[in-house]
Amino acid sequence: MGIDSSRDVRKLIPALIILFLSVVLSIAFRNGWPMLLAVTVIFVYKPSWWLVIIMGFTYTVFLKSGWPLIGSVVFAIVGKPKRWWPIPAGIAFALVEVFSFYLSERPIGITRGLTVMSAITEYLINPAHIDNVEYWSIYQPKIDWTMALILGVILGSFLSARYSGEFKWMKVPDMWRQSKGPSMFKRWVWVFLAGIVMGFAARIAGGCVSGLLISGAIQLVPSGFIFMISLWVGGVLTTFLFYRGGIVAVKKE
């Protein structure tokens, strides 16, 4: 019993060191951001429900807004299960979409951010080249809403996966391993080629699944439904051509 409790105390030592350093840094800079970072790092290191609430409370104190605390309490309760069943998850998705219409006055769309990211990459390499390309006058190389959205999706998915214990490094997905073999090189090359095709197709059509299909269909625009049907047909045909024998894969959890 005594050994166990001393081990528990020893586990707390890095967290205490991080907290102490963050307090010192906060006082030195007269700014709260090191402490916010420290609480977040401790949460990622060892996630638990009370750390979620403490994190939300810290953000509430420093941002002078009640929303982080409310959000963290809700997330501490709802975020613990490993998955939500499809219909509740779909309703939550719909609420996020409508909230995006309300807060940011635009539908969610990811591909625009990736296009702007490639414009920024070209700008950082060669600024003079930007003026020659007509398309980059529509998608200017400036950090904008969609890039913040991408950063938010990465962080949200990471925190959620870490909190419910789903996070794990994975190089090749299980079903790919069953139908195409465990080679990492093969998977990554195929993914890169498919990514090029997808980025090109998204630019032709004018959006991706979230930007054109969902936000088009919910506003009753023909483009969303056209894109949905052609995507489904293309996907099923390619699956039957590409996987052939290995199409039935037994899934185990």
Add this chain to the structure above:
Amino acid sequence: MLELVSLNEFLKRLADIFDPSTIEAVRGASSLYGGLIIGLLFGVVLQKGRLCRYDTVSGLFRLQDFTVFRLGTPILMVSMLLVYMLTDMGIIELHVPKTVIIPQIVGGLMFGAAIAIMGFCPGTAVGALGEGSLDAIPAIAGLMAGAAIYADFFHDEWSKTFLTWGDIGADTFAELLKINHWYLIVLFLLMAALFLIMMTMFDWMLVFIRRTFNMYMDLTDALEEKVPPAVKQSQSSVSETVRNLKKNIRDIFSK
């Protein structure tokens, strides 16, 4: 024409891509804080719905796992209802994308082919990176490369020809047909509800087939909730104890 630039020059370019007016307010179409908040919520939903996984999305196109359909139909139903309700109340505005028929059919076919191979759409590729799937890194690199290829080599030629084939402008169905949009919404809601019921019945049918033909294959993970193994174990253990009891009683009476 790659040339090494000095650090100062590079920092100047970095400062150039950032616009300080984007971090002034939370609301508004260009606010970075708004994007971060929406993104956090969106990432949590994508992860909890298990959309950020190759297995789920690929299972849809292999006709084995209909999680995406069962998740997608309520998205469309609820958000269509809410968006039109709030628009009619004057709280939000519609942002209608442009409809160009031929490029969108071609783009959809190519996009579907890429999803079938990759197993991610752009949003879920980004979410999968947060979940620890390292194969999202080449996916994001490929998406950026595809956009750059289109912008550099194809846009100038195609913007006048191919991208205008079948252009009918940025109109909704209600504006094209000139009727009240609520008729269309009710029609869509009924159809979507029927579709959802059909999907659920398809899952039940899979369970039925599995039980009748005794297939020991887990085709979807939806089956796991419906056949709890714990019940079987408890039943067998109960029957065993009953049998032991009977044996003991028989032994006692025989003696």
